[in-house]
Amino acid sequence: MTEKILASLRALHLISAEQADVIATHEREKPFSLYYELRTLLSLGVTLLSAGLGLLIYQNIDTLGHGVIVALIALISGAGFAYAHRQRQPFSWRATPASTGADYALLLACLTLLTLVGYLQYQYNFFGSRYGLLVILPTLVFFYCAYRFDHRGVLSMALTGLAAWVGVSIAPVSAYTANNYALPHLDAVAIALGLGLAAVGLASEHQDRKKHFGYTYVLLGSNLALVALLTAMFRGSYEAASFLPPLLAALLIIGLSGALYWYARRTHSYIFVLLGALYGYIAVTYLYFQLSELNRDFEVTAFLYFPASAVGVVLLLLNLKKIVGSHEQKGI
Numbered sequence: 654m655t656e657k658i659l660a661s662l663r664a665l666h667l668i669s670a671e672q673a674d675v676i677a678t679h680e681r682e683k684p685f686s687l688y689y690e691l692r693t694l695l696s697l698g699v700t701l702l703s704a705g706l707g708l709l710i711y712q713n714i715d716t717l718g719h720g721v722i723v724a725l726i727a728l729i730s731g732a733g734f735a736y737a738h739r740q741r742q743p744f745s746w747r748a749t750p751a752s753t754g755a756d757y758a759l760l761l762a763c764l765t766l767l768t769l770v771g772y773l774q775y776q777y778n779f780f781g782s783r784y785g786l787l788v789i790l791p792t793l794v795f796f797y798c799a800y801r802f803d804h805r806g807v808l809s810m811a812l813t814g815l816a817a818w819v820g821v822s823i824a825p826v827s828a829y830t831a832n833n834y835a836l837p838h839l840d841a842v843a844i845a846l847g848l849g850l851a852a853v854g855l856a857s858e859h860q861d862r863k864k865h866f867g868y869t870y871v872l873l874g875s876n877l878a879l880v881a882l883l884t885a886m887f888r889g890s891y892e893a894a895s896f897l898p899p900l901l902a903a904l905l906i907i908g909l910s911g912a913l914y915w916y917a918r919r920t921h922s923y924i925f926v927l928l929g930a931l932y933g934y935i936a937v938t939y940l941y942f943q944l945s946e947l948n949r950d951f952e953v954t955a956f957l958y959f960p961a962s963a964v965g966v967v968l969l970l971l972n973l974k975k976i977v978g979s980h981e982q983k984g985i
Contacts (some may be wrong), residue, residue: 655676655677655680659673659676659677659901663682663701674918676809687797695753696759696760697755698757698807699760699761699764700764702761702765703722703761703765703768706726706729706765706768707768719776719777719912723772723773726765726768726769726772727760727769729761729762729765730762730763730766730769731762732758732762732919733758733759733760733761733762733763734759734762734798734884736758737755737758737759737762737798737802738784739755740752740754740755740758740759741755741801744800745803745860746861746862747863747864748803748864748865749803750802751802751803754937756802756804756806759798759802759804760804760806760807763798763807765789765863766791766794767791770790770791774787784821785818785821787820788814788817789814789818791814792814792815792817792818795807795808795810795811796808796811796815797974799811799865799866802915803863805865805866805869808866808869809843809873810871811869812850812869812873812874813873815846816877818845819842819846820842820843823838823839823842836962838896839881840881840882840884840885840888840896840897841896841897843877843878843884844877844878844881844885845883846849846874846877847873847874847875847876847877847878847879847881848874848878848916849874849963850870850871850874850877851871851874851875851878852874853870853874854867854868854869854870854871854874855870855871857870865871868922871916871925872924872925875912875913875925875928876928877910878909879909879910879928881900882897882906883902883906883935883936885897885899885902886899886902886903886906886936887899888970892895899939899943900940900943903937903939903940904936905944906932906933906935906936907933907936910928910929910930910933910936911929911933912932913925913928914926914928914929915931917929917977918977923973923977926969926973926976926977927973928955930969934966937962938962969983
């Protein structure tokens, strides 16, 4: 490709042969960055290591003994936390550089901490029936580590733990003993929590307090709220027990999708455009089917709606870069 471009430029007499040779040599010999590939491999390696240790312990549980297993997991987790603490930078509300080794040591420490807590509960019933305490303790540790060591991966784990703790705290025992998750008030709490997390992300950006954490807060919070709204929308269509009328839920999804579009333009992020388009399309299609029940010409309009929506999706993908702007992308 480079040779063709250089040949075209030479044919137009825009560059000389010497300049073309210099450019071609530079393109052939310039270093290629493996930064994201290596970080992906490191993340995958930490995850596989944590899973492999758990599998190894499970297969040798009778040989090693429970005390040895607990000590081994605690040792690995403690070593990870100790290394991250040793390599720590002074605390700052802004992004702080950290060594790659410390980042992944902290991630491994947090994962093994979850394994340790889960093992203690499974084997020794350490927390009894206080499931909320079981979830909130590692969550608080994750929040502290995320802010102290400036780690967005651990922040994601903390936010996931927070959502789990809220769910555990408000759900009755029947949700776990009888697998009864058809509880409308869980949708309301999930929507409130999701919007609250998104608001915290926007506030952190506005106040410039861990501004780079705002992306994670808005991403996880908006997804949680939109999934809960989708659940409420479809639940209201098939069940009487729903705290939101389906049409109102669909309109809220469209409104929140528009907010994601605004945020994507503001932060130059592809993923929020795609999320807004996906959830918005589901809600608009739902409204279309609801309105089609009142329209006798549904078959005719369907031949227009679905091709038109497909063309809209294609145009969105073709103009994605133009929509989010030409600045450096965040997220993906």
